[in-house]
Amino acid sequence: MNKLALTLNVNGQDHDLLCEPSRTLAQALREDLGLTGTKVGCGVGDCGACTVLVDGQTVNSCLMLAVQAAGKAIVTIEGLADGPKLHPIQAAFVEQGAIQCGFCSPGMILSAKALLDANPAPSEPEIRQGLSGNLCRCTGYQKIVQAVDAAARTLRGERTVG
């Protein structure tokens, strides 16, 4: 199969790639760019573990072809922290006990980011709606909801991370 040359902008940096047209964005991120923070739990868009942001929107990267993401701004979990300083959403997930096995956490955190970017003060039903594409088997979601709420308050300047 002929490979295609494309440029992926990931976490603000351009990467030139040669890849097969059938390569998914998840494969390109994980295998070509070594960004293994993006997880794949099902490969068919059911679980949301592979969620990344493409032009600010959540996308199941296992369902998007790498070529479809060319020229767009892709944010992965590796792009959230500011050096060693966790993003407030990441800090809230750690602090609130919203992480257990951690396999869903990158996707969950990116869905939370898309939600809070669009709606800085979501209600609990809005948080649940915003994360409804991400499955977690460990937590029962309660501490995840609490973490997103805590992060929203931090981002609004109403609390500092403890």
Add this chain to the structure above:
Amino acid sequence: MERQFDVIGSRAPRLDGPAKATGQAVFADDLSFPGMLHGAILQSPHPHARVLSVDASAARRLPGVKAVITAAEVGTVKYGVSPARYDETLFATDKVRYVGDEIAAVAAVDLATALEALALIKVEYDPLPAVFDPLEALAQGAPLIHDEFPGNVCAEVHQEFGEVEAALAKADYVRTDTLKNKRQDGGFIETHCAVAVPDLNGRVTLYSATQVPHYVQRNVAMVLGLELSKLRVVKPYVGGGFGPKAEATPLDYCSTALALATGKPVKMAYTREQVFLHGRARHQFIHEMTTGVTKDGKLLALKHRAILDGGAYTSFGIATVYYSGSLLGGPYRLANMKYDGLRAFTNKPACGAQRGHGGVIARALFERQLDLIAKELGIDPVRMRLDNMMEVGDVTCNDLNMSSLGMRECIEAVRDGSNWEAKKGKLAKGKGIGVACGFFVSGAGYPIYRSETYHSTVTLKVDEDGGGIKVLSASAEIGQGSDTVLAMIAAESLGVPLELVRVESGSTDFGVDLGAYSSRQTLMSGHACRDAALMAKGRILASVAAELGVDPDDLDFKNGVLVSRGPALDIAPLRTRYRKEHRGWPNLPDGEALCFAEAARIAFLAQGSIVGTGQYKPPQLGGKYKGAAVGTSPAYGCSAQVVEVAVDLETGQVRVESVTDAHDCGRAINRTAVEGQMEGSISMGLGEALFEEVKFDQKGRVVNPSLGEYHIPTIQDMPAMKCIVVESDEPNGPFGAKEVGEGAIMPTIPAILNAVYDATGAVITELPLTPERVLRAIRQAQAANK
């Protein structure tokens, strides 16, 4: 309960939280090695067939294929979970017994080539009649799945404690009820994965997404004929286990065999569909219970029959069929109990262990029946449970010792926390409230293979500069938080802040640990960790005491500094020695007391590296009868839940609106982690009650092998949960701690069933609670009332 702790009982964030929040945590599929090959397994499309021939010659000729293995290459050493019941071979030789049974495996330069090669392997099958229903499998004339097991009976258990028939004859009220569930799936988000990396000395490192590095090491070495020392098993971060990752998988065996055959690293992973085909999750249980009580609700006797659909192989099934009976011994006083359990083979993937191993559906029916009895006798269900509750020090009829039991406190906590008395019998039409209790082991009393082995060893090493502590453990952090628990136990035992401790776990190089199953890591590995820390601390204090000329028994560390119960200490000479070694360093300790780093450095200068070791195996546990090894444990966790539901009486749709949960975990090491286990357990129980069912077609194929079609709870399905941590002081647990990870699931299904009954009067005898099933039961209840 007066004792004060500095680290234990806090809400310390998980040690691995930042790594997991940033994507830095490495899971098995994130690993990559130079020259790594990709493997794939050929699985049977038939549920039951003779294998006449396997021809892999065309696959071997495909460019890019590096190795193909079949039974001819790897042999036919039998394996399984319990050595007495080894009934699997890596690849089928004579027969395949379920859709998914393994035939061969390939390693190639990439996954696409490996899959292409699988398609080139020619297998000649002679299909045989298959059987999928456990009752049909047990009927006369059913196709025989294993020649060694006539009648497709995998295992039978017959136990009687006390005199059940005599007690039932004396009962004022006796009733019989039934319940059956459906086969379930673990639903962990990370599929199984294994990466085997050979070296040039004939050794292999197997990175596996497993709950049990120790058993994986033993089984893979046994099946492939390797010396144990040639195989190191390392568990990277694991994306959830819940039981189905508690045994070695064909990926573990195949990747290791292919790595040895090719001399290259080999990665293999299951697709989500293959997770369903591998199975090893919750059995289908068919329970019938007959319970007799006095007119004031005192439990007299339980007669219990269970049939388990085991699938094609034994896996954990022997333990499952025992647990299914034994865990009803508590938490109520029940002097007479008879259990007849039978596990059938069928032509489906094998079932194994899953959270609440063996006990979940039995518990659901028993708690359901308690409510039906309470209603008949006009007793409040909470009252009925409290009146029958065991107390600390009681021993069940099957010899389980309640060394701690906060069961009464749990029921009272959920009764009051849910405002039960204001709600029971007073809710609007279609709304219901239900209560249930649960009970589970805190670590299996015996290893899976017969051995006097320690169940856990821990090595704790103090940095030579004194500044930090490393815990080395072969235990399995699978998300439940065991690394953090071990760090907290080490910090508390040493008397240092948590930040000083780091944990390396999950490698068979670090010792023996039986792994993350039967809710054993906190109690067993925690014991070993505490003892290792105390040994290291003793060595440090001995050196410091000798230098200071005081009695070491008068010294201790608290919050990272040396404290004396005896005379005031003159630490100046020791501090001077420490400072001389650190000329030019900023931020040297200058407090009044000697800090841990100074003391540990002084000890190193005197003794060399400071290492402590600890090991644990359970004390002699009760029970001499056949099967007593399953269910006996050093301690038992217990819990109660109150669930409120809304049932749409027109459609049968059930919605769980709130859950109030209380769990006695002994002393809570980490409160946030305890709540996390409680909340996760409720979620899994809710899914199993309302949605979850692995479905098969007429040819034994899983028809819903995806997380979209097999519905685990989403964030929209989960109600508000109020979790109340009830603490007891478990004498057999480190710092009084015991389990929470599995026992917490026990009350969820029956509490939901009881709440649905409260809402509708409908008696439901089959899970999950699909709208059509609920609606049918509502209509039957309505018709009966007319």
